[in-house]
Amino acid sequence: MIKLYDSRLSGNSWKVRLLLRHLGVPFQRKTLNLAEGSHKTPDFTARNRFQRIPVVELEDGCHLTESAAILLYFAEGTSLIPSDPVERAKVTAWLFYEQADLMRFLAFPRFYAMTGQSEAKADVIAHYREVGEAALAPLERAFGEHGWLHGDMPSVADFGLYPYIRLSAEGGYDLAQWPAICGWLTRFEALSGYEPLVPGV
Numbered sequence: 158m159i160k161l162y163d164s165r166l167s168g169n170s171w172k173v174r175l176l177l178r179h180l181g182v183p184f185q186r187k188t189l190n191l192a193e194g195s196h197k198t199p200d201f202t203a204r205n206r207f208q209r210i211p212v213v214e215l216e217d218g219c220h221l222t223e224s225a226a227i228l229l230y231f232a233e234g235t236s237l238i239p240s241d242p243v244e245r246a247k248v249t250a251w252l253f254y255e256q257a258d259l260m261r262f263l264a265f266p267r268f269y270a271m272t273g274q275s276e277a278k279a280d281v282i283a284h285y286r287e288v289g290e291a292a293l294a295p296l297e298r299a300f301g302e303h304g305w306l307h308g309d310m311p312s313v314a315d316f317g318l319y320p321y322i323r324l325s326a327e328g329g330y331d332l333a334q335w336p337a338i339c340g341w342l343t344r345f346e347a348l349s350g351y352e353p354l355v356p357g358v
């Protein structure tokens with residue numbers, strides 16, 4: 158069976174889990190404790206030279222790394238990724254945008270809050286919030302035109318962008334100022350296979 162190396166609170170890993178559940182792909186979770194450094198061991202480094210999660214181990218033992226690359230691998234051949242190269246590029250553009258312009262700015266204020274560093278890191282958090290909010294504005298505009306990131310149907314892009322936007326409130330973002338984004342979060346949560354970051358909580 159496919160294995161997903163994740164951690165309990167990793168948003169990047171949540172992306173992959175959400176997609177696998179939506180597609181009905183069976184997998185086994187291997188949940189690491191990052192605080193113990195279990196992603197820095199020689200064994201894990203052999204699975205991912207970048208020493209990060211998520212990592213997917215396929216049934217033949219091959220490893221996939223980087224959440225966007227993993228999402229694209231599993232979306233291949235499904236309705237979540239267009240076969241037309243131009244439409245496909247529009248979908249993958251969102252995944253690149255998330256990695257370059259959103260993820261760090263949304264994730265780090267949350268990480269600092271979770272690790273009790275909000276006060277010590279107040280200046281950097283203020284900077285991240287400013288950049289992150291500017292990067293959310295194009296999404297608010299996009300959802301004024303269509304219900305999903307790529308037109309009127311969910312695509313793999315929605316799976317790539319949902320987790321850190323949903324989790325951003327834990328880092329102090331006020332999502333209420335983005336009504337169209339909030340509507341999309343609600344639509345996403347109604348997709349088949351949806352499960353919260355920590356199931357049962």
Ligand SMILES: N[C@@H](CCC(=O)N[C@@H](CS)C(=O)NCC(=O)O)C(=O)O
Pocket residue numbers: 167168169170191196208209210211222223224225256
């Ligand atoms: N660009 C990577 C980022 C992965 C990443 O930052 N993972 C975090 C957990 S969400 C991690 O493993 N952090 C441990 C570390 O960097 O030491 C992806 O999208 O997969």
